[in-house]
Amino acid sequence: MITRRSLLLGGAALLLLPVESSADYARPVTILKEPFQTIAAVQRDLFPGGGTAPSPQLLKAIDYLAGVLNDPYVDDDTKRFLSDGARWLNERTGEDFGSAYYRLTPAQHEEVLQWLSGTPWGESWLWSLISYLFEALLCDPVYGANTHEAGWHWLGHEPGYPRPKAPLI
């Protein structure tokens, strides 16, 4: 149960944590802008968080994905595919439900994901989204995601040392 006291303690604890740079890799995005609005909605369905698991919002998964779209080591085809996939998804949900993915109900989301994962492009797109979501979950926080090492704490992961002081990319 979340109490006011635990929220305050949590807040105090957060203030004591070292400041983490998100400027070097992850890029704060306007969530209402495409493809980020759609991808953020899919991220919440793929990895909702809850319990002791961090949420995509806490991990800054969408900001991290914006970093991926600017990463010189990620090839242009992959970047295009990540964006195009969101557009193709919304074209489909527009035909089937008359609305963009992020406006659908949770039950409709599940129905769409089941369909999507059964198509070659859809499975590949979801695979890509999850792989970058895992990076946001488990990267060193210098990349601007895995905020406060929340992903590491959740899975009991111990990083290797020396850790990067800044993203090498």
Place this chain on the structure above:
Amino acid sequence: MKQYDLCIVGSGAGAAPVAYELSRAGYSVLVLEKGPYLTEKDFTKDEIAVSRRSIYTPRLKDEQHVVETYNSDGSIERVTAEASGWNFWNGSMVGGSSNLMSGYFHRMKPVDFKLRSTFGAIEGANVVDWPITYEEMEPYFTKVERVVGVSGRVVEHPFQEQRSTRDFPFPPTWEQPISGWFDTVCKTLGYHSIPTPRAVLPYDALGRSGCSYSNFCGGYGCATGAKGNARAALLEKAKATGRCDILPDVFVYRLDADRQRVTAAHYFDADGNSHTVKAGTFVVAAQAIESVRLLFNSKSAFHPDGLGNANGQLGKNLIFSAGGSGQGRFEFFRLNERQRFELMTRGAFVNRSLQDWYVYRREGRTYKGGTIDFLFEHANPVSRAMRELYDDDGHLVWGSRLQKRLEHAFKASRVFVFEVFNDWLPTDNCFIGVDEGVRDKWGMPVGKIRLYSHPHDLDVGAFLADKAENVLRQMGAVEIQSDISSAPPPNLVAGGCRFGKDPKASVLDPSCKMHGIDNLYVSDGSFMPTGGSVPYTWTIYANAFRVADAIKAALKAKPNRL
């Protein structure tokens, strides 16, 4: 222009021993390396950069290969690496891919030097005996133990090779408690558990720091210098003589040669400017594929089909390490508290191998087998998480099901893996060339790799994997599986400049000097006519020390004329 006694192309395990030996013997040496000069302070355990983005290898849009494979009807499938993502680069930096190795160091066995005469011909394969024996190579294996630093413990087993020293100069690194579980099960099964020798220093020695047991070794640069990479172990000491210059960020694109001598090397610097180097003796050690590519791209009126290709042997008999890998999972709920604690010990090495089937008999026939190394799955968290993406029916998993799978994988189980190493038989169908139609960022034709694995390789690999799976089963692992395939491991590549006594059937002579060229040696893994059933790095190091002795002897007998 400064002139050198020796110019070496490449700076990895095949290059560094030559630079080390020749500079210490009083000769001036220049090492030309395409990648940057990185040292311990540059290496961190950054999975995103190092493993997920491969920052230590060239970007494929700048530098790539053409890869050809056989379809089932025998036709050839051709793809570029850029289009397919098929990456054959390893470590592009001073010290080469030895920076990123795990350092599993097994010596080749005496039988590896005489496969043809021991096992006879295999249809469709170009198996030959080496032109030298294990006994000739043994002093150099020993030298690597001492100079590069190999830790381990010699135990008696049926295929323990002869040694000129009783034991390794350094004791084994800190070992996982699970190594004891492994030893117990092997004893029960009648197998001989071998402490895997490692090119990792357990404590400060040889002017380097000992291992910090970071839990992130293979695939990462070493931040202490404990790993016996070519730069830390040899090149820094060569440089300290004052006679060895190391030039990073330069790409050697061509060698000039007259009929019998190489006269110059041409390279591009980081700004794309071309330079020329003169030296008395040249050594090529850019790893098998790139060494062959350079020799093809060095064709001239004297050598119209490529340098060293007068008899059409250049690039032929490309080999990799055959085999594959497998795994099993230890579930916490099947273990007691002490076992769980032992299982989750981090940082230490498993350091266990089996070679009981290095040679084996089956159905009345004798086979050359191989080595099985055992270890925990890599600590890289993203790659561990990616294993959980599909359920047992092969369906993508998401939502709370995915989160539960991750929690189970990270907090309630641990995956134990094995790697199988057996011979990739050399054949006419697996070779290196160049593709004139695809150029790199400097405008040079890229290397072309034709891939083929002999069915025999898969047969032997599957036999060994079956033995390894049985060990995991007896240890109590579940979800046991293995993947023995014909997919070539890019980091375990050799051949293409086969050495031998007959110039018509080889590129190099037994000292690894090019047939017909007085002052050109090739000292990386491309000299190997067969690979042995072990990882290659120790053999490459040892042979490069042997080549260094040959060069010293040649220079003593006939000093360089520039």
